[in-house]
Structure formats: C-alpha cells, structure tokens
Amino acid sequence: MSKSVNRVKAAAEAAGLTVEILRMPDSTRTAAEAAAACGCDVAQIVKSLIFKGGETGALKLLLVSGANQVDLDKAAALVGEPLERADPKEVREITGFAIGGVSPLGHLTPVATWMDETLLGFGTVWAAAGAPNAVFEITGTALRDATGATIADLG
Template sequence: MARNKGNRSGGTPATVALDRAGVAYTPRSYVHDPAVASYGMEAAQALGVEPARVLKTLLVRVDGALAVGVVPVDRQLDLKAVAAALGGKRAELADPKDAERSTGYVVGGISPIGQRTSLRTVVDDSAQAYGTVLVSGGRRGFDIELAPGDLAAATGATYAAIARR
C-alpha cells in the first residue's frame, strides 16, 4: 500500500489528515445506492471485501460525553462494553444530528479519521486480526483501506472487545 500521492480521493478531511500524517492508505470508491439501508454492508459487497474487515463508525454518548466506537459492519456495537472500555458506566447511541455536527461528516459517511472534534475512540479488537481494514473515507461511496495500527494511531484509538453478533 503506497501513500496516496496526488490525493485521488477528492480530499476529504480523512484523506487530508492521513496525507499530513504520512500514513499509507488505499482509497476505495464504489457507486452508492441511496436506497440501501446498511451503508457498511453495501461497501463490503460493492468492494468485494469480507464484512469483518469493513468497519463502521458509530458515535455514542458515554456518561453524557460523545465518543466513537468502530466495529465490523456485520456486528453490533455492545454499548456496555464500549462504556466500560472508556471508563464509563452507561453508553447510548448519539443522535445522528449530534454525530454530524461533531464530526463534520454525514451519517453513512462518518469516518473515524479527520473528524471536526477529536473524540475518544475505541476500535473493536477483532480489527487487529487483519493486515488491512476499511473505514469510511468521509462520504458515502468512499472507503479508505489501511493497516489497523495506522487507524489506531490516526485516531488515538484504543482496542477493546466492543462488538457483538
């Protein structure tokens, strides 16, 4: 995987952040179908990638404060586990409008990278089993493929078992 020279991806905040940090990644675009309800599963199918390698970004409120949970698209975020991983007692999914306002991205295109406001982030530990994973690149129909360690470094994330089937 080479650093994205020339920023073929269209310069989303996520790609700009990765380029500035010198992180190697591969932009992966596909045609988004607005009728599809599961953005992550759509990406996995369109890109021909195992769903466990495609990660979705979910904003949560842990004891009232916004945070980010990143889990495989074929699993659900375990709210108790993400609260515990962040040292909190209670977590709930954030309101979509709050998520968009905080991150600067639209739902279905929220990237864990390059968010407007830096939030505490937890990536499900299953991501470490793969050489590369895919996350939203900052818009629907655009993902970024990168090493899990680079994802954690770019977001300041920790790893924990936060996903359930």
C-alpha cells in the first residue's frame, strides 16, 4: 500500500473505525467509475472536493454525494467566503493527496470540512482512500464523526 493509503487507514483507526481499504482493478477517480467498481448507486459515492477560500486562501473540503453538484454560491455562504478552484499542487502539499484520490480522512494538515446531508440517507457510502483506485465503505454518520464535518445542504 502507498503512504497515502496507509495514512487513511491509520486515521480511520485513530478515529476508532475499522475500515477495509479496497484496491480496485480499475480507476475510481470519478463518481461513476467508483460506483461501477463498488457495485453501488452513484449517490453513495463521496466526492471529496477541495476548494480554496477566496479571502483567506485556506483549503475547504466539501464531501458531496456523487449524484449531486455543488452550488458554489450556497457553499460560499456556508464557509463564509467566496470559493475558488484549488491548485492541484497545493492540494497535494497540504492534504498529502493528489486530485482524484483525495480522502475525507488522513490529511497531512487538518482542513475545514462540510458534508452533504444527502450522504446521511444511505446505510453506507464509499469514499476515496488516498489513491485513484482505493476506496473504503463507511456509514455517513461515522464519516461525519471521523471528519468533524459540518452537515449542510450543498446542492
């Protein structure tokens, strides 16, 4: 396992979770690819979207259902500042993850996190585990608790 995948596993264990990280034979980079690989509905895929605060420059993590699109105006109101696309190099430096494998857990530096309320409506959801083909299954409640995410309507 890669260092970033091991970091996700360690973060889950530190949060009191037992998760099995699965390495899929194909990419799980997109929500559709992940849903096909995991055998679940695309809505059960957790998209880990990183944005940069337009005023503070701080990274913001939005955990969004794979079936939903983020309403950037609504998200900006929730986080308290305009949001911009984050630079992939900066995302990797701060979180330790490359775009396409950003996990909700195991960031090198803590990132303020908001979670799509839709994700709480499923028995389990699937999230990236630090690599473009690594995923783990978790309940929405456990994900919220482990990330300290603020639950919100992001769509």
